[in-house]
Amino acid sequence: MEIKYVDSHAHLDDDRFNDDRDELINSLKNNGIDLVLNPGADLKSSKNAVNIANKYKNIYAAIGCHPHDSKYMTYETIEIFKEYTKNEKVVGIGEIGLDYYYDNSDREVQKKWFREQIKLAKDVDLPYIVHDRDAHEDVYRIINEEHYDGTRGIIHCFSSSVEMAKEFIKLGFMISLGGPVTFKKAKTPKLVAKEIPLEYLLIETDSPYLTPVPYRGKRNEPSYVKYVAEEIAIIKNLPVEVVAEQTKENFKKLFKL
Template sequence: MFVDSHCHLDRLKQGPEALAETLNFARTRGVEHFLCVCVSVADFDSMREAVVGFDDVSVSCGVHPLHQDEACTYDELLEKAQQSDVVAVGETGLDFFYSPESKDVQLTSFIDHIKVANVTNKPLIIHTRDAREDTINLLKEHKEPSTKGVLHCFTESLEMAQAAIEMDFYISISGIVTFNSADELREVVKEIPLERLLIETDSPWLAPVPHRGKQNQPGYVVEVAEFIADLKGISVKELARITTENFYTLFALAKKSAA
């Protein structure tokens, strides 16, 4: 069984009835759990409302670094993140590729998220792009030793992955690994220890080969798993087992399927 460790179900371009069909399609392909990740605290309540009827969907709470126009205070973030159905803090992080002009506010927001994760004892979901040094340094400075997390949709260097793993983080790989332009990423993925690996779709974006050009969806995490299993030289079944166990180890509050 697979887990989509990072998707944005509320951002899919479809109606509420279609969401049920989308999740059912994923279930028929062996996907047993979905983590719906928040990108704006202002939208948290509506995001949660969209998925509240699905027992196999968990939610996070946070502000994406590219959504700083919807930034919130530390107290607002803490109030939402400490709710019992929230399994993680984020997504948060730093993106100096698309928004270098908002660096200062991104830094402040990221620190707030780290501190909220420390207080709530919930893992961090981190987006990072062109901000390797700042991301690692802020984690080293502000993260409590017991706080864990994941660098999601990872496209950075092996050195950064290793630095994060040393801080008890996981590395999550999306459909980008299947792209023709992802030779460097594939070499990194080969070196990431299986016990620190997660898989995701980041849907509705970044559909993997052979679905490029389509809206991504959680069922396509199977193609991500198949591709990574081939890179690692193991069976898809084994890759699914390991990454699913890793997911529930990291996101301990997520409800594991009874099946």
């Protein structure tokens, strides 16, 4: 039986797919990929993510503003995002959050629009996808302070500790692991993969970024999510079929698909 995977985070709207996007998406089924979630990073990419999702049955979209671009956010943008959520192929808000590694936007501005987009997720009753780079404590604090009945989502490409993962799970979140779990020296993601129960895990590529071994250094794509699943299977001493099936079920339950 062929194994089927879900890539819970891939930027198929990225310019690096401009030359072969349709060909790549059309080949997903043959490469064992059932579903892909394409999150937005700003207004333009959110619109593109929706257009791609509308075109392909097996692609879904999330809409939102990445912390890098939060300096461009306005309340008008929030209203446009809200309008997009009326589309049944839009299943989440994201990716949103904080990035203290690059600081492309002022940290206070990042925090403001992270909160406002969480409020949007509450308003439209959708899960939200969180970007957290070197901002673990503030991300947790804001999610905790903005917590509401129905809070749910994904901490994407998780890079914090096992203890922090458990705290996010208590708040209603799935923990998503990507290419770094396959990196030889990436001790923390491997420990998270070992310690966090499979029913709280998702797998992703973050295409075209963070390409897993054995293709590290090349453009990432959804079909490479199998290497993430295989690594988690090795770490957990489980058949890869079990990892693929459970992460697919986790994804479908979270997004009510």
